[in-house]
Amino acid sequence: MRIEDFKKCQIGECVTQVQVRYYEVDRQNVVHHSNYARYFEIGRTELLRVNGYAYKDLEDCGVMLVVAKLDCRFKYPARYDEIIEIHTRVTRADRARLEHSYTIRHKADGKILAEGSTTLVHVDREGKLQPMPEFLLG
Amino acid sequence: MRIEDFKKCQIGECVTQVQVRYYEVDRQNVVHHSNYARYFEIGRTELLRVNGYAYKDLEDCGVMLVVAKLDCRFKYPARYDEIIEIHTRVTRADRARLEHSYTIRHKADGKILAEGSTTLVHVDREGKLQPMPEFLLG
Amino acid sequence: MRIEDFKKCQIGECVTQVQVRYYEVDRQNVVHHSNYARYFEIGRTELLRVNGYAYKDLEDCGVMLVVAKLDCRFKYPARYDEIIEIHTRVTRADRARLEHSYTIRHKADGKILAEGSTTLVHVDREGKLQPMPEFLLG
Amino acid sequence: MRIEDFKKCQIGECVTQVQVRYYEVDRQNVVHHSNYARYFEIGRTELLRVNGYAYKDLEDCGVMLVVAKLDCRFKYPARYDEIIEIHTRVTRADRARLEHSYTIRHKADGKILAEGSTTLVHVDREGKLQPMPEFLLG
Numbered sequence: 001m002r003i004e005d006f007k008k009c010q011i012g013e014c015v016t017q018v019q020v021r022y023y024e025v026d027r028q029n030v031v032h033h034s035n036y037a038r039y040f041e042i043g044r045t046e047l048l049r050v051n052g053y054a055y056k057d058l059e060d061c062g063v064m065l066v067v068a069k070l071d072c073r074f075k076y077p078a079r080y081d082e083i084i085e086i087h088t089r090v091t092r093a094d095r096a097r098l099e100h101s102y103t104i105r106h107k108a109d110g111k112i113l114a115e116g117s118t119t120l121v122h123v124d125r126e127g128k129l130q131p132m133p134e135f136l137l138g
Numbered sequence: 139m140r141i142e143d144f145k146k147c148q149i150g151e152c153v154t155q156v157q158v159r160y161y162e163v164d165r166q167n168v169v170h171h172s173n174y175a176r177y178f179e180i181g182r183t184e185l186l187r188v189n190g191y192a193y194k195d196l197e198d199c200g201v202m203l204v205v206a207k208l209d210c211r212f213k214y215p216a217r218y219d220e221i222i223e224i225h226t227r228v229t230r231a232d233r234a235r236l237e238h239s240y241t242i243r244h245k246a247d248g249k250i251l252a253e254g255s256t257t258l259v260h261v262d263r264e265g266k267l268q269p270m271p272e273f274l275l276g
Numbered sequence: 277m278r279i280e281d282f283k284k285c286q287i288g289e290c291v292t293q294v295q296v297r298y299y300e301v302d303r304q305n306v307v308h309h310s311n312y313a314r315y316f317e318i319g320r321t322e323l324l325r326v327n328g329y330a331y332k333d334l335e336d337c338g339v340m341l342v343v344a345k346l347d348c349r350f351k352y353p354a355r356y357d358e359i360i361e362i363h364t365r366v367t368r369a370d371r372a373r374l375e376h377s378y379t380i381r382h383k384a385d386g387k388i389l390a391e392g393s394t395t396l397v398h399v400d401r402e403g404k405l406q407p408m409p410e411f412l413l414g
Numbered sequence: 415m416r417i418e419d420f421k422k423c424q425i426g427e428c429v430t431q432v433q434v435r436y437y438e439v440d441r442q443n444v445v446h447h448s449n450y451a452r453y454f455e456i457g458r459t460e461l462l463r464v465n466g467y468a469y470k471d472l473e474d475c476g477v478m479l480v481v482a483k484l485d486c487r488f489k490y491p492a493r494y495d496e497i498i499e500i501h502t503r504v505t506r507a508d509r510a511r512l513e514h515s516y517t518i519r520h521k522a523d524g525k526i527l528a529e530g531s532t533t534l535v536h537v538d539r540e541g542k543l544q545p546m547p548e549f550l551l552g
Contacts (some may be wrong), residue, residue, distance in 0.1 A: 018527060021314070022321070022331075023317070023440065023446050024443045026437065026439060026440070027197070027440070027494060028197075031209065033204075034172050034173070034175035034176050034437060035172070037171060038172050041172075041297075041299070042297065045298070055298075055357070056357040064166055066166070067170075067171045068211065068212055069209075069211050069212070070208075070209065070212075071208065071209035071210075072208050073205075074206055074207070075206075078442060081330055081332045102258075159452070159456065160302065160455055160469070161302065161310060161452050163302060163303045163304070164299065164303070165305045165356060167296075167300070176435070180435065183436070193436075193495070194494055194495045217302060219468055219469070219470045220469055242349075251491070278439075303473070304473075304480070306480075307482040309484065310449070310451035310452050310455075312540070313447060313448035314448050314449060317448075335441070335442075342444075342488070342491075343447040343488055344487065344488055345485075345486070345487050345488070346447065347483075347486075348483070348484050349483050350480070350481055350482055350484075356450050398523065
């Protein structure tokens with residue numbers, strides 16, 4: 001399949017649950033902050049999936065999405081074995097970039113643990129900047 | 139030793155070298171972006187060390203520094219086995235927060251790979267917000 | 277609750293599904309071998325859970341289970357986004373140790389990806405060796 | 415350069431120092447056991463380097479070394495910021511496999527923290543088993 005044939009993404013947000021794993025927690029007894037970039041990645045991967053695509057298929061077609069910018073504000077710690085929700089939303093999508101915002105919440109009480117955003121750009125296999133594929137522009 | 143007896147940090151910046159490890163690199167053949175938060179952590183830990191302190195000693199005294207905010211702009215990918223430099227600098231230090239900025243460079247040619255910043259706050263063992271210890275205010 | 281009051285574990289094996297995450301895959305395009313120790317940990321945690329316990333509760337009661345021995349044979353690579361099954365089984369449980377064996381399989385075709393085992397011992401909060409709690413002896 | 419032109423490895427063992435990083439430590443306040451597979455990898459990479467080769471160059475020549483077997487016995491915990499020594503030694507090298515043994519020690523007092531071994535096999539870019547290159551047979 002060619003990337004030009006992918007149908008437009010219709011769904012702009014989703015919620016994904018993950019359970020905090022033992023190895024993600026540090027000696028302060030909270031999730032190490034570096035893992036939030038990984039939770040964000042899981043969130044936007046699942047948002048793509050509810051639109052019908054595995055991110056793997058994009059890379060197989062030569063569409064590499066790379067993170068050009070990331071920010072995160074940490075409000076409240078997540079702890080081992082807690083179930084958290086990754087709320088992911090597309091906030092901007094044009095030929096130059098794809099932006100997502102994320103809210104990480106405790107599933108149990110809805111408490112906000114972290115908020116962040118990422119900006120993705122599209123590069124080819126050689127790392128050269130490319131316009132964002134049409135189907136991702138929603 | 140009590141944290142009140144720590145002498146003031148005099149040195150506001152440093153450069154730390156690390157070599158990219160195999161497990162840090164992803165299937166795009168570049169360092170996975172989540173590792174930059176870890177490089178930043180190494181950078182500010184080493185900046186503390188050139189000032190005479192192991193961060194471990196702070197935690198042993200009950201001073202937990204936690205990341206409240208992080209941002210990073212990724213300019214150019216780092217690859218397996220490359221030696222990179224973490225340039226770390228204190229950009230703000232007051233009773234409420236400790237801010238660092240970071241520039242990640244290729245050692246070989248000085249090329250900028252990423253730039254970012256973090257804001258740390260001080261909490262006690264129960265996670266309650268505390269004023270930043272005097273000795274960290276430089 | 278005290279650990280002495282925990283009811284005996286009745287179930288000796290279980291199957292847990294996980295989906296390979298992007299950051300677990302290395303530049304050979306396969307799951308980095310260090311992640312299998314983490315999959316094993318997920319497997320035995322879930323086996324405990326189907327017996328009615330969160331491992332978190334054990335640690336909260338002062339029961340720290342630590343890995344004293346681990347081995348793994350890697351048969352076939354797992355790849356990004358594949359769903360794998362962790363088949364976990366208690367193979368020995370006595371006052372000195374708790375042994376599990378693991379088989380990691382592709383969910384799609386049942387193919388064996390890896391086989392391994394771990395030996396856990398029980399230490400208290402100071403790291404001193406303790407007899408395995410009765411309820412874990414099944 | 416072609417892999418056939420690589421000169422034979424002459425050095426069969428080496429010692430590498432690493433300092434335990436914050437994110438490697440878990441809520442038991444010790445290095446998470448999955449990291450030992452990563453320390454072993456660092457050890458054998460550095461053993462290759464003292465023989466004049468970067469493992470990166472092997473992969474660039476299409477020589478992928480993959481871990482077929484790993485075992486580890488954990489004797490004593492490593493903690494945050496401690497300097498540890500990875501003692502790496504080739505214990506067997508023939509056309510079918512390359513075996514290393516590892517001893518992880520505290521630098522400060524020489525105490526043994528862990529002992530393990532790995533078996534590597536050589537596969538090409540398509541994952542097909544190949545005879546071990548001559549120069550690795552020492």
